[in-house]
Amino acid sequence: MISYNTAIVLIGTSILGAVSGVLGCYMVLRRRALLGDALAHAALPGLCIAFMIVGARNFVALLGGALVTALAGSWMVTVIPRRTRIKEDAAIGIVLSVLFGLGIVLSRMIQNRTTEGSKAGLDSFIFGKTAGMIAQDIYVISAVGLGVLALIVLFYKEFKILAFDQDFASVQGWPVLWLDGLMMGLVGVTTVIGLPAVGLALMAAMLIIPAAAARFWTDRLLVMIILAGIFGLLTGLLGTAASARWANVPAGPVIILVGTGIFGVSMLISPRRGVVARGVRHLRLRRRIARQNLLRTLYELSEAQWPEATRLTPLDLMKERAWDPAGTARLVKAGLREGLIEGDADRFSLTDTGWRDAAQVVKVHRLWEIFLIEEAQVAPGYVDRDAEQIEHVLPPDLVDRLQARLVELDLLPKPLREVPERHAALAPIERVAGS
Amino acid sequence: MISQSSEATEVSASAKCAADEAVAKAGPLPVTVRDLTVAYHRKPVLWDVEFEAPEGRLIGIIGPNGAGKSTLIKAMLGVVPRASGEVLIYGESFERRRRLVGYVPQREAVDWDFPVDALDVVMMGRYGRVGWIRRPGRADRAAAMECLEKVGMQEFARRQISQLSGGQQQRVFLARALAQEAQIYFMDEPFSGVDAATEKAIVSLLHELRDAGRTCLIVHHDLNTAKDYFDDILLLNMRVVAFGPTDQTLTSENLRRTYGGRLAILDEAASALANARR
Numbered sequence: 246m247i248s249y250n251t252a253i254v255l256i257g258t259s260i261l262g263a264v265s266g267v268l269g270c271y272m273v274l275r276r277r278a279l280l281g282d283a284l285a286h287a288a289l290p291g292l293c294i295a296f297m298i299v300g301a302r303n304f305v306a307l308l309g310g311a312l313v314t315a316l317a318g319s320w321m322v323t324v325i326p327r328r329t330r331i332k333e334d335a336a337i338g339i340v341l342s343v344l345f346g347l348g349i350v351l352s353r354m355i356q357n358r359t360t361e362g363s364k365a366g367l368d369s370f371i372f373g374k375t376a377g378m379i380a381q382d383i384y385v386i387s388a389v390g391l392g393v394l395a396l397i398v399l400f401y402k403e404f405k406i407l408a409f410d411q412d413f414a415s416v417q418g419w420p421v422l423w424l425d426g427l428m429m430g431l432v433g434v435t436t437v438i439g440l441p442a443v444g445l446a447l448m449a450a451m452l453i454i455p456a457a458a459a460r461f462w463t464d465r466l467l468v469m470i471i472l473a474g475i476f477g478l479l480t481g482l483l484g485t486a487a488s489a490r491w492a493n494v495p496a497g498p499v500i501i502l503v504g505t506g507i508f509g510v511s512m513l514i515s516p517r518r519g520v521v522a523r524g525v526r527h528l529r530l531r532r533r534i535a536r537q538n539l540l541r542t543l544y545e546l547s548e549a550q551w552p553e554a555t556r557l558t559p560l561d562l563m564k565e566r567a568w569d570p571a572g573t574a575r576l577v578k579a580g581l582r583e584g585l586i587e588g589d590a591d592r593f594s595l596t597d598t599g600w601r602d603a604a605q606v607v608k609v610h611r612l613w614e615i616f617l618i619e620e621a622q623v624a625p626g627y628v629d630r631d632a633e634q635i636e637h638v639l640p641p642d643l644v645d646r647l648q649a650r651l652v653e654l655d656l657l658p659k660p661l662r663e664v665p666e667r668h669a670a671l672a673p674i675e676r677v678a679g680s
Numbered sequence: 681m682i683s684q685s686s687e688a689t690e691v692s693a694s695a696k697c698a699a700d701e702a703v704a705k706a707g708p709l710p711v712t713v714r715d716l717t718v719a720y721h722r723k724p725v726l727w728d729v730e731f732e733a734p735e736g737r738l739i740g741i742i743g744p745n746g747a748g749k750s751t752l753i754k755a756m757l758g759v760v761p762r763a764s765g766e767v768l769i770y771g772e773s774f775e776r777r778r779r780l781v782g783y784v785p786q787r788e789a790v791d792w793d794f795p796v797d798a799l800d801v802v803m804m805g806r807y808g809r810v811g812w813i814r815r816p817g818r819a820d821r822a823a824a825m826e827c828l829e830k831v832g833m834q835e836f837a838r839r840q841i842s843q844l845s846g847g848q849q850q851r852v853f854l855a856r857a858l859a860q861e862a863q864i865y866f867m868d869e870p871f872s873g874v875d876a877a878t879e880k881a882i883v884s885l886l887h888e889l890r891d892a893g894r895t896c897l898i899v900h901h902d903l904n905t906a907k908d909y910f911d912d913i914l915l916l917n918m919r920v921v922a923f924g925p926t927d928q929t930l931t932s933e934n935l936r937r938t939y940g941g942r943l944a945i946l947d948e949a950a951s952a953l954a955n956a957r958r
Contacts, residue, residue, distance in 0.1 A: 274794060330721060399813055406804050410790045412759045416783040417808035417860075418775075464840040466795045 251489055254375050257383035258442050258481035258500065260390040264435050265448075266455030266477025267397055270470050271428060273456040275408050277333070280322060280429070282449030283341035284436040287318030289348025289371070289445060293355055296367050304382045304441075307370065311437045318344055319429035323422070373444030373497030375485050386438045393431050404428060405466060442481075443497035454504040455480060461515035480504040537606050539576045540585065542566055544603035544658065547595055551659040554594035604658035611656050612647045619650065708771025710735050710864050710895040711756075716765030718748070718755045724763065725751055727919045733864075733912070736893045738886050740900045740910035740926075744939050747917040749899040750786065753866045757783060769864060779808065782862030784853050786869050792842045798852045799837040802827055805859025827858040830888075832881055847878030854885060865889065867898045871905070883909065906930065 265281075272278055288311035295303075295310020318340045325336040355367060369377050397404065406414045407424045415421045432452070439448045455476035459469045484500025516522050542565045547555040559573045568576070577593060580586040585599035595603060651657045711733035718726040726748045733739055741749050754760040756767045758774060769777035782805070805827070806820040816824075828834045831851040836844060841852065850870060857865055870882055886909070889896055897914075900906055906913060906926070913929040915921040915938040922934040 274791075276791075402807060402810070402815060403812070405796075406807055409794050409796065409801070410785065410804065412754070412785055412789060413783055413804065413856075414807075415759050416757045416778065416781065416866075418778050419807075460795070464795050464797070466800070469795050 250380060253380045253383045254378055254489070255482055255485050257378070257386045257390075258375060258485040258496070259478045260387045260394075260481075261435075261439055261442055262451065262455070262477035262479070262481025262484075262500070263474040264390040264393050264397075264477070265439060265451040266459070266473035266475070266480075267394065267470050268432055268435055269452035269454075269456035269477070270459065270466070270473050271404060271408050272432065272452055273460065274466075277337070278453045278457075279334075279337050279341075279449065280319075280432055281436055281452035283322065283337045284315045284318050284433050285440065285445045285448040286341045286345035286348070288312070288315040288433075288437050288440060290314045290344055290351055291317075292367065292370055292440075293348055293351035296355060297351075305385055307367075308385065308437055308441075311370070311440060312434060314344055314348075315433040315437050316430055319433040320426065323426050323429050327422070370440045371445050373440070373442055373447065373495060375442050375488065375496035378441060382441065386441070389434060389438050393435055396427075396431060400424070400427070401467075442485075443500050444495075447497045447501050450501045450504060451477065451480070454501070454508050458504075458508040458511040461511040461518045464517075476504070476507050480507060535576055536579070536583075538566065539580055540599070540603040540606045541610065543580075543586065543595055543599065544607050547600075547603075548659060552600075556588070556592050556594050558592055559590070600660045604660040607658045608651070608661060611651055611658075612644070615647050615650050615654070615656075616643075708768070709733060710770060711897065712768040712771070713756060714766050714768075716752075716755060716767065717763045718751055718760060719763045725918065726755065729765070729916075729920055731914060731920060731923045733895055733897060735895055736890055737895055737911045738890055738909065739895070739897050739912040739914060740906050741897060741914045741916055742900055742903065742906055742938070743916035743921075745901075747938075749901075749916055750868050752916060753868060753897060753899060757781065757866060780863040782857035782860040782865040784857045784865065784867040784870055787846065787850055787853065787873070789868075792844075792849060794841065797838050797840050798828060798833060798844065798848075798855075799824055801841060801852050802855045802859050805856040808860065823861075824855070824859050827855040828852075830858055831855045831885065845875070847874040850874050851878055851881060854882065858885075863894060865894060865896045865898075867896060869899050869901060871900060871902065871909075903930075903935070 269281070272280055291310040291312065291314030292307055293310075294314075295307050298310075299306040321340050322333070322336050325331050325339070326333045331339070352367065352371075368374075403414075403419060403424055406417075406419065407421060407428065411421050411425075414424075435452070436448050439451055443451055456469070456473040458476050459472035462472055463469050480500055480503045484503040485496055487503065488494050488496040488499040511519070513520050514522070539562075542562055543557065546557055546561055546565065549555075559570065559577055562568060562573050562577075563570065574590060577586070577590055580599070581588075581590070581593065584596055585602060586593040587596045588594055648657075709732045711731075713729055713731050716726060716729040717724055729752060741752060743749050751760055755762050756774065767774045769780055774781065799821075802824040803816055803820060806816050806824060810816045810820060825834060825837060828837055831854050833848060833851050833855060836848060836852075841849060844852065850873075854867075854870065857867070871879060874882070886896060886898075890911075898910070900909065907930055910926050912924060913926050914923045915929060915934055917938045917940075921938045922929045
């Protein structure tokens with residue numbers, strides 16, 4: 246069984262993970278992903294000063310010290326870009342390096358002055374050490390974390406408009422500078438309470454990774470925030486549990502590795518934005534385009550003989566299109582398998598199904614061409630040549646007009662005109678104007 | 681305020697405070713700008729801008745690139761700090777009357793990959809009325825849907841905004857401004873990069889707003905269409921070159937003073953305009 250202390254630590258890091266994940270969404274969406282990193286480093290000088298004054302054992306005082314310089318850092322990041330020509334990324338860089346440099350100097354001074362034993366308290370903030378935490382520490386972390394979460398819930402609407410369109414928010418009268426300051430401050434607070442658990446260098450990952458993973462799964466802000474909270478919670482929970490199980494591994498890196506695992510899985514398998522889904526979609530699209538091209542080519546080579554089938558060879562197709570022999574063979578094979586053509590790989594002709602599908606594809610392409618030539622100045626935004634059913638994209642009266650033009654220009658594919666005896670089974674496909 | 685806003689569902693029946701209505705009747709003009717100067721990092725970009733916009737007019741703000749057109753409306757709206765001058769909305773400072781003002785920023789101003797749908801964006805137009813902490817309610821949602829309908833985008837309400845075309849995105853921005861139920865609309869290049877269907881939709885929307893007594897200040901870059909779209913023109917190049925009814929303002933002389941005759945094509949455009957009037 247896990248000890249009471251371990252259980253408390255698990256709860257604490259779970260809350261911490263959830264808060265970081267939720268807040269991280271805004272950082273990721275506002276392209277401020279590195280802010281957490283800057284503030285974590287900015288916390289070091291305050292931490293050292295507090296250590297010098299009160300010593301290692303006073304957890305709250307150390308957090309308070311760290312918070313002072315972290316908040317000073319977030320204030321600088323908010324104000325510098327507004328008051329000077331320095332851009333936000335540069336401001337983040339300045340805050341990170343200057344305050345961290347100061348912190349390193351201070352920590353060296355401490356190192357030279359004190360014995361190893363008492364310095365350990367400081368080290369645990371820099372590298373993160375959940376094992377050394379006591380219940381009291383966790384209560385502080387949890388209470389502050391829940392407070393931050395409550396504020397984010399409370400100001401959901403305000404933060405949403407701030408993140409999406411600051412100027413519009415300011416025209417409506419929202420005090421954007423204060424809201425921005427509040428958000429930065431919350432990041433500062435969250436960063437500081439995260440230090441004892443994951444350490445200074447890795448706190449940024451707690452803010453970024455769950456949010457970035459959540460973005461893969463959804464296009465809705467609220468869902469993204471909830472997911473990021475859950476991912477963060479799992480990250481904290483599983484990471485701490487794992488590091489407790491293998492006592493020699495520090496919690497911070499394990500927590501981050503768990504988060505990275507969640508991120509990796511999200512990146513791979515999320516249904517819309519994931520790498521695999523994108524790959525599959527791309528492949529499907531290519532296959533559909535290849536099939537359409539095959540049908541169009543077959544149709545154009547066979548049209549003159551309609552309704553008699555024209556015997557064709559792969560070479561005939563290659564002469565029409567810039568296809569290589571292997572690709573052509575693959576296409577022909579697929580056509581045979583789908584029943585679009587009959588015969589064998591060397592000599593083949595359109596089947597009834599092939600004629601019908603080909604005529605349909607050709608018709609749609611010709612309709613779009615007429616649309617582009619004659620109507621597109623009204624609405625070029627509508628053009629969607631891949632749409633197999635033009636009727637789904639354009640208003641019906643426009644489709645009727647286009648079909649009429651198709652008939653007028655004698656471009657309506659022959660299988661869709663009259664239905665000769667042996668093709669009666671095919672039946673006219675749909676409303677063909679004038680027929 | 682909140683209960684009023686929930687009843688208001690049409691631009692023509694917009695929720696105005698009784699007091700605002702009284703002011704509007706009593707006479708102060710919708711927009712008065714006096715002595716407005718704006719500086720970026722010590723370098724003034726707008727000098728002594730003064731004009732008064734009459735009610736129920738479509739006013740085009742025209743000028744070359746870098747003339748400060750966007751800066752002008754941003755300064756009027758307090759987005760960009762003013763170095764001097766005042767902006768009155770129906771006789772009171774903008775800060776007091778911001779509820780009467782709707783804003784359509786440039787389309788490029790936001791990240792369209794943001795995880796919100798069209799309806800979410802339009803709902804943001806209601807936030808100013810909803811106030812701190814509270815969540816927009818069902819009435820706000822209905823009002824936002826109606827604004828989407830006005831721009832012909834109701835079918836796309838649940839579409840993520842990156843999945844919309846440029847013209848559709850612009851219409852969503854317009855719908856968001858409509859959701860503000862304002863008296864005066866500031867629009868930054870609403871016609872830039874939109875398809876013909878959207879252009880038509882915007883023009884008819886502007887006419888609708890004008891007929892309902894709304895005043896629109898619209899930054900515009902295309903001289904050729906300016907004379908068809910706007911009742912009044914403000915020619916701007918760091919200062920106001922000319923302001924008045926379109927046919928009196930868009931003269932070749934004024935255009936030369938605005939554009940400095942730098943581009944031959946503008947001379948042509950100016951003479952084309954002059955010929956068209958003859």
